[in-house]
Amino acid sequence: MVLPIIAYGDPVLRKKGKEISKDYPKLKELIDNMWETMYGAYGVGLAAPQVGLPIRLFMIDTSPFAEDEDLSPEEKKQLEGLKKVFINPTILEEEGDEWAFNEGCLSIPDVREDVFRKPDITIEYYDEDFNKHTEEYTGLAARVIQHEYDHIEGILFTDKLSSLKKRLIKSKLANISKGKINVDYRMRFPEAKKAR
Numbered sequence: 464m465v466l467p468i469i470a471y472g473d474p475v476l477r478k479k480g481k482e483i484s485k486d487y488p489k490l491k492e493l494i495d496n497m498w499e500t501m502y503g504a505y506g507v508g509l510a511a512p513q514v515g516l517p518i519r520l521f522m523i524d525t526s527p528f529a530e531d532e533d534l535s536p537e538e539k540k541q542l543e544g545l546k547k548v549f550i551n552p553t554i555l556e557e558e559g560d561e562w563a564f565n566e567g568c569l570s571i572p573d574v575r576e577d578v579f580r581k582p583d584i585t586i587e588y589y590d591e592d593f594n595k596h597t598e599e600y601t602g603l604a605a606r607v608i609q610h611e612y613d614h615i616e617g618i619l620f621t622d623k624l625s626s627l628k629k630r631l632i633k634s635k636l637a638n639i640s641k642g643k644i645n646v647d648y649r650m651r652f653p654e655a656k657k658a659r
């Protein structure tokens with residue numbers, strides 16, 4: 464089932480996510496629904512707060528990025544097969560010189576801005592079967608994970624922009640909260656008069 468994606472302005476996007484246990488109610492169903500929701504919106508990542516749940520769970524599938532002609536063969540290969548669910552993750556390390564990439568977010572449609580992040584991360588997490596992993600990621604793969612990880616910390620990519628950029632997109636963000644935007648996937652807007 465496709466779930467409505469929560470739009471910018473909803474307080475759930477600002478909550479620090481809580482850890483979950485193996486017996487979180489209907490976890491398998493939630494994960495299936497989140498995949499369907501993410502693919503339905505052509506996203507490369509989706510975090511639980513974006514479907515209204517303040518818990519530490521997100522998923523990524525970076526394969527659409529693997530098409531990019533500018534990437535090295537190694538990077539393409541890494542991005543191609545990277546489809547994963549991250550439960551109760553902790554980023555243990557972030558290293559290297561910050562680099563810019565034009566990010567977007569399913570909760571903030573039609574806003575894309577350059578965001579600076581460190582290129583190399585080490586992350587500890589549980590998969591959907593609650594097996595524990597510690598892995599290193601770099602470049603675009605790390606970038607997608609960092610963006611989704613921020614969601615479960617209550618952080619949005621627009622928080623990381625300069626104050627000038629923030630001023631420039633302020634009215635756009637206000638319109639998104641009100642539902643004054645055309646979007647081709649299901650959304651829930653915190654300040655819309657009626658649910659759509």
Ligand SMILES: [Zn+2]
Nearest residue numbers: 567568569570
């Ligand atoms: Zn996002």
